Every structure is written in C-alpha cells, then in structure tokens.
Amino acid sequence: MAQKIKLSTIADALGVSTATVSLALRDSPLVADATRDRIKEHARAIGYIYNRRAASLRTSRSGIVGVVVHDIMNPFFAEILRSIETELDRSRQTFLLSNHYDQLEKQRSFIDTLLQLGADGVIMSPAIGTPREDIQLMEDNGLPAVLVARSVEGAQVPVFRGDDSYGIGLATNHLISLGHRRIVMIGGTDQTSTGRHRYQGYVIAMQKAGLEVQPHWRIPGPRTKQAGFEVAGQFLALQDKPTAAVCWNDLVAIGLMNGIARAGLVPGTDISVTGYDDLEEAAIATPALTTVWNGQRDVGRRAARALLDRLNGIVVQPSQELIKPELHVRQSTGKPVERG
Amino acid sequence: MAQKIKLSTIADALGVSTATVSLALRDSPLVADATRDRIKEHARAIGYIYNRRAASLRTSRSGIVGVVVHDIMNPFFAEILRSIETELDRSRQTFLLSNHYDQLEKQRSFIDTLLQLGADGVIMSPAIGTPREDIQLMEDNGLPAVLVARSVEGAQVPVFRGDDSYGIGLATNHLISLGHRRIVMIGGTDQTSTGRHRYQGYVIAMQKAGLEVQPHWRIPGPRTKQAGFEVAGQFLALQDKPTAAVCWNDLVAIGLMNGIARAGLVPGTDISVTGYDDLEEAAIATPALTTVWNGQRDVGRRAARALLDRLNGIVVQPSQELIKPELHVRQSTGKPVERG
DNA sequence: CTGAAAGCGCTTACAG
DNA sequence: CTGAAAGCGCTTACAG
Numbered sequence: 118m119a120q121k122i123k124l125s126t127i128a129d130a131l132g133v134s135t136a137t138v139s140l141a142l143r144d145s146p147l148v149a150d151a152t153r154d155r156i157k158e159h160a161r162a163i164g165y166i167y168n169r170r171a172a173s174l175r176t177s178r179s180g181i182v183g184v185v186v187h188d189i190m191n192p193f194f195a196e197i198l199r200s201i202e203t204e205l206d207r208s209r210q211t212f213l214l215s216n217h218y219d220q221l222e223k224q225r226s227f228i229d230t231l232l233q234l235g236a237d238g239v240i241m242s243p244a245i246g247t248p249r250e251d252i253q254l255m256e257d258n259g260l261p262a263v264l265v266a267r268s269v270e271g272a273q274v275p276v277f278r279g280d281d282s283y284g285i286g287l288a289t290n291h292l293i294s295l296g297h298r299r300i301v302m303i304g305g306t307d308q309t310s311t312g313r314h315r316y317q318g319y320v321i322a323m324q325k326a327g328l329e330v331q332p333h334w335r336i337p338g339p340r341t342k343q344a345g346f347e348v349a350g351q352f353l354a355l356q357d358k359p360t361a362a363v364c365w366n367d368l369v370a371i372g373l374m375n376g377i378a379r380a381g382l383v384p385g386t387d388i389s390v391t392g393y394d395d396l397e398e399a400a401i402a403t404p405a406l407t408t409v410w411n412g413q414r415d416v417g418r419r420a421a422r423a424l425l426d427r428l429n430g431i432v433v434q435p436s437q438e439l440i441k442p443e444l445h446v447r448q449s450t451g452k453p454v455e456r457g
Numbered sequence: 458m459a460q461k462i463k464l465s466t467i468a469d470a471l472g473v474s475t476a477t478v479s480l481a482l483r484d485s486p487l488v489a490d491a492t493r494d495r496i497k498e499h500a501r502a503i504g505y506i507y508n509r510r511a512a513s514l515r516t517s518r519s520g521i522v523g524v525v526v527h528d529i530m531n532p533f534f535a536e537i538l539r540s541i542e543t544e545l546d547r548s549r550q551t552f553l554l555s556n557h558y559d560q561l562e563k564q565r566s567f568i569d570t571l572l573q574l575g576a577d578g579v580i581m582s583p584a585i586g587t588p589r590e591d592i593q594l595m596e597d598n599g600l601p602a603v604l605v606a607r608s609v610e611g612a613q614v615p616v617f618r619g620d621d622s623y624g625i626g627l628a629t630n631h632l633i634s635l636g637h638r639r640i641v642m643i644g645g646t647d648q649t650s651t652g653r654h655r656y657q658g659y660v661i662a663m664q665k666a667g668l669e670v671q672p673h674w675r676i677p678g679p680r681t682k683q684a685g686f687e688v689a690g691q692f693l694a695l696q697d698k699p700t701a702a703v704c705w706n707d708l709v710a711i712g713l714m715n716g717i718a719r720a721g722l723v724p725g726t727d728i729s730v731t732g733y734d735d736l737e738e739a740a741i742a743t744p745a746l747t748t749v750w751n752g753q754r755d756v757g758r759r760a761a762r763a764l765l766d767r768l769n770g771i772v773v774q775p776s777q778e779l780i781k782p783e784l785h786v787r788q789s790t791g792k793p794v795e796r797g
Numbered sequence: 798c799t800g801a802a803a804g805c806g807c808t809t810a811c812a813g
Numbered sequence: 814c815t816g817a818a819a820g821c822g823c824t825t826a827c828a829g
Contacts, residue, residue, distance in 0.1 A: 147798065168821090172824070174514055175823050176823085233508065342737075398682060480815090800828090
C-alpha cells in the first residue's frame with residue numbers, strides 16, 4: 118500500500134483545496150458540477166478511502182449504532198435483529214452487534230466500547246439485573262438508548278416489547294377452552310420483567326377460569342430447545358399428570374415435544390403443548406406448533422425508528438410500547454387425553 | 458453532559474501535561490507510580506471516557522476486527538462466531554459483525570465500512586461469486602483477511618474449513634455399509650466451493666462402492682430447515698424410491714425428517730437421513746440425527762488465532778487448513794426398507 | 798464557487 | 814520522570 122491517499126492527495130493533484138474536495142465528495146451544492154465530477158472521478162481512480170475516524174473526530178457523529186442482546190443466535194432475537202438491520206441500513210448506519218449472555222460485565226464493557234467509539238445510539242435488550250444507572254450513564258454521555266423485549270425499572274427511555282401477560286393468556290385460554298384443567302407452565306425466570314409478566318398472565322388466565330394454580334405446576338428455568346428436551350421427564354413424572362404445557366417459548370416447546378416423543382407419547386395428541394414467539398420453525402415442527410406470535414418484526418422496526426428519530430433530534434418520550442401478540446393455532450394442541 | 462471531559466481536562470486539574478496523563482492511563486512504566494495512581498483515580502472519579510477515534514487516528518490501530526458471514530442466525534456460523542468471539546475477547550479486540558446474505562454488494566459495502574473505520578483485520582466466509590480482487594483490495598489497503606468455511610480461488614490468504622469431500626464421504630459410506638444403494642443428495646449448490654466439494658465427495662463414495670450415480674439423485678438448492686421440509690414431497694415422489702438421503706446440513710436433514718413424518722413415513726426407519734455439521738440440535742431431533750461433525754469450533758478458533766498472529770506482525774502463509782470431520786452415528790439411519 | 802486556517806482529542810518522538 | 818509541540822485526516826466557519 119504505497120502511500121496513504123487522503124483528501125490532500127486529491128487536492129494537490131487537481132490543484133484545489135481540501136475543503137473543496139471534502140465538499141465535492143459529499144455532493145455539496147456549494148461545489149460547481151464540473152469540479153465535483155472531476156474530483157469524484159479522480160478519487161475513484163486512485164482508490165481513495167474515506168477516513169471515518171478523522172471525520173467522526175471532527176463532527177462527533179460516527180454512523181455507528183450499537184445493538185446488544187442476550188444472544189444473537191437465539192432465533193427470537195434473530196428476527197428482531199433482522200428488522201433492525203433493514204431499518205438502519207436504510208439510514209446508512211453501521212450496526213455493531215454484541216451478546217451479553219446476561220452478564221452485566223459483558224454488557225458494560227460493550228457499552229464502554231460504544232462510548233469510546235462515539236457511537237450515535239444503542240438498542241438493547243438489557244441483561245438481567247441491569248440497574249437504571251447503567252442506562253442513565255449512556256444517556257448522560259450522549260449515547261441515546263432504546264430498549265427492546267425487556268424493560269428496566271425506572272429507566273427514562275423508550276421500551277418496545279410484546280404484551281407478555283396478554284400473550285400467555287391467549288395460549289392458556291386456548292388450552293382451557295379445549296377442556297384442559299391441569300396446565301403446567303414450563304420455562305422462564307422471575308429475574309426478568311418478561312418472565313414475571315408471562316407467569317402472571319398464566320396465573321390470571323387460570324384464576325379467571327376458576328382453576329386452581331398449583332405451585333408445582335411451574336417448572337421455571339428452561340429457555341432453550343435443549344433445556345426443554347431435558348425437562349420432559351420431570352414434566353411427565355408429575356403426580357397429577359397434567360394434560361398440557363404452556364411453554365416459555367417455541368424453543369422450549371419444540372424441545373419438550375421431542376422429549377415427549379422420545380418417551381413414547383405423541384405430542385399434540387397425548388399432551389398439548391403451546392409455544393411463544395411463532396418462529397419460522399414453529400410451522401414446520403412435528404406436530405406443527407400452536408404458538409403466540411410475539412411481533413418480533415414490529416418490535417425491531419419500531420425500536421430502530423425510535424432511535425433514528427432520536428438521532429435526528431426528534432424528542433421521543435420514554436414510554437412502554439406494548440405490541441399485541443396473536444394466537445396461531447396449529448396441531449400441537451387438542452382435547453385433553455387422560456393418561457393411565 | 459455538561460462539558461466534554463478529555464485528557465487535557467485531567468491534565469489541567471492535576472497540573473500535569475496531557476502526555477503524562479496519556480501514558481499514565483495506559484500504565485506506562487515511564488510514569489511514577491504515585492502520579493499514575495493520582496491520575497487514574499481522578500479520571501475515574503470525574504467519569505472520563507477514552508476517545509478511541511482520536512487515539513486510532515493517531516496510532517492507526519483501531520482495535521476493531523470485522524467478521525462477515527452469510528448469515529449469523531445460521532447455527533453453523535453461530536458456533537464458529539462463538540469461538541471467534543472467545544478468542545478475540547481475550548485480545549480485547551472489538552468485533553464488528555455483518556451478514557452478507559450472499560450478496561456481493563452487501564459484502565462490499567461492509568468491507569468499505571471496515572476500511573473507513575480503519576479496522577485491523579477481517580475474518581470472512583466469502584459471499585458466492587467473490588472475486589479474488591475483492592480480497593486483494595483489502596490486503597492492499599492494510600486490512601489483513603482470513604477466510605473461513607469457503608475459499609476463493611487464487612486469493613493469497615489463509616483459509617480454514619472442514620474437509621467437505623472427506624466428510625460427506627463418511628456419511629455416504631455409512632449408508633452404503635448399512636445396505637443402501639439408492640442414495641439421494643439433497644441441498645447445496647455448485648456455486649460455492651463447499652457445495653462442489655460435498656457433491657464430489659458423495660459421487661466419489663458412490664463410485665468407489667461400484668454404485669451408479671443418477672443425475673436425478675441430486676436435489677440441489679435447500680440449505681434451510683424450511684427448504685428441507687418443502688423438498689420432502691419431491692424426494693418421496695422419485696420414481697426409483699431411494700431409501701436414503703445425504704443432506705447438505707443438519708437444518709436440511711431436520712426439515713426433511715419433519716416433511717417425511719408429515720407424509721406418514723417414519724424417518725430413521727422407512728427412510729435413512731444424514732445431516733452435516735452436528736449442531737447441538739442434531740442430538741435432540743426426533744429421531745436423533747446421524748451427522749458429520751464439521752469442526753466449527755476449531756475453524757473459528759484457528760481462524761481468529763491466525764488473524765491475531767497477522768495483527769501482531771507474525772507472517773502467516775496463505776494456505777488451506779482442512780479440519781478433519783467425524784461421523785456421529787445416531788438413530789436417523791438404519792437398514793434400507795423398500796417402499797411398496 | 799473556492800481557499801486558508803483552526804480544531805476535533807489523542808500519541809509520540811524529542812528535549813530536559 | 815515530565816512537558817511542549819507536532820501531527821493523524823478530516824470538516825467547518827470565515828473570508829473573498
């Protein structure tokens with residue numbers, strides 16, 4: 118890489134100032150058309166590479182937006198990410214992605230990196246236990262934030278998430294209307310707002326139907342296919358032989374169905390199972406999964422737009438935006454079957 | 458955010474020079490211990506944020522490593538990414554992730570961004586059709602590259618990938634040894650080196666066993682669960698009723714098994730199916746999937762190390778590093794069963 | 798419509 | 814062990 122090519126290289130070669138080159142490359146109307154064309158053509162010809170660090174140091178805008186989630190490999194976040202990506206691409210923002218794996222330290226170190234790079238904003242699904250001070254720190258340092266999926270008590274920023282209590286209610290009511298009485302909730306944790314909301318939704322639906330809620334009908338924890346699979350034995354061994362399971366998400370539901378099948382029972386027939394999220398995979402599972410569509414695409418799109426608005430100086434009020442979930446009925450639920 | 462805090466803010470407050478502050482914050486032995494401690498403590502107390510853009514402009518190292526793959530949501534890449542992440546974290550490099558979805562334009566625009574940000578290096582699984590000039594452009598502009606999963610003809614950079622021809626041979630031979638004669642290969646494309654290598658491996662294994670290879674025994678295309686599911690009908694309708702399918706990857710295999718089950722046949726009994734990659738999911742599929750472990754973790758780890766070596770000035774010879782795959786036999790394969 | 802000059806916030810020889 | 818000064822490559826008033 119012979120000699121580093123910079124604005125002044127072009128300016129010198131064409132006998133103009135760097136100011137003119139800078140303006141020309143950014144299509145400023147201040148530059149005469151002929152001059153602009155000459156400059157752009159020359160820049161292209163010699164392979165000029167714009168130095169964004171220098172520009173960003175000067176303008177204090179970096180064109181970088183950070184996105185932090187629990188785990189990008191989780192298909193639920195994957196769908197949110199895809200719609201965020203689409204939205205940000207449109208505004209030519211580069212997006213910097215990171216997993217925090219629910220470790221506060223990882224999340225903090227990423228936020229630190231964003232601050233150091235002068236990122237323009239951040240979209241995050243906060244790690245379990247994120248204190249509102251961590252959110253405030255970003256805002257105080259000029260890094261506007263928007264939350265998705267989970268909220269942080271007391272944080273003064275917009276939040277976009279599904280209406281979890283309502284959504285799990287849809288699944289629970291569906292099972293109740295099919296005639297199920299002994300319904301277990303599998304997965305999730307009280308440590309997240311989402312976890313608390315979903316469990317509440319289940320409890321409320323059961324109580325409204327006049328059904329008792331047994332403490333041992335909650336198997337907390339599982340959030341992955343693997344975990345759903347592993348918990349099948351424990352579920353099937355419950356004394357009072359529940360006939361249905363409301364699962365934390367589609368991954369847990371699919372894992373559980375695999376575990377049920379492995380135990381010689383037929384999911385959807387012997388045991389009814391519901392998921393949550395309506396991932397692409399839900400429709401092709403065996404049996405096809407009855408689940409709750411969680412509006413991932415909307416969450417991502419609306420969060421990205423809210424952030425872009427903030428970047429463009431539009432004031433976005435801190436608020437909780439609840440996306441309404443929808444029940445999608447498929448073959449994994451049916452009338453209850455009593456097991457010997 | 459009152460007044461921007463910078464090195465000189467600290468220098469002024471403590472009556473030292475910015476040079477001393479800069480050195481102290483980076484633990485330079487040139488600074489007296491007492492001075493260093495005083496500076497670091499003050500920096501922490503007033504909430505100083507290091508400006509990496511300024512530093513990077515000066516030093517021309519950014520601490521950023523780009524990672525580009527087809528699709529981060531694909532579990533195959535997910536596992537590679539996780540091991541890259543672990544490796545880079547250790548060297549305190551920030552990693553900038555992007556999907557190219559096999560669109561050359563997306564890939565180019567990301568590479569451009571990396572060049573503009575002054576990234577230190579890049580690890581990529583090149584998009585279909587990537588010309589070697591695109592790789593050369595990065596190298597010429599001081600952005601060292603390392604390839605994973607796919608190679609680019611003629612590119613002078615290190616490549617880490619599985620031995621695809623050998624690996625698919627393991628799966629094919631396994632089916633042949635069970636007694637299968639009519640074996641179909643489903644998925645993949647000749648447009649990628651991986652696709653060509655895997656099909657070759659299948660053909661070679663068939664021929665070595667003295668079996669004829671029928672052109673219609675190849676159903677190219679599918680690479681996702683959804684696509685595997687959809688192609689089941691076409692597969693089951695083949696005139697000569699093949700008894701087994703060698704699939705492009707685990708996703709296709711799992712989708713196909715779901716499709717077979719939906720058609721009323723029992724995968725693993727009526728039809729033998731093999732996958733490729735050995736994703737976590739393979740072990741919990743119903744039936745558990747016989748598949749080829751593709752060394753994702755090794756690929757990621759070794760690629761990251763090679764790049765870090767290059768960043769540290771160690772010369773890494775361009776070479777093709779083939780990771781040896783292993784066959785993992787489970788329940789999705791068995792003796793052939795002739796269908797009416 | 799174009800140019801000369803200052804400045805973004807660091808780091809790095811160099812001098813003492 | 815510490816400081817004064819130059820410079821990384823841009824952009825932005827300002828002047829003409």
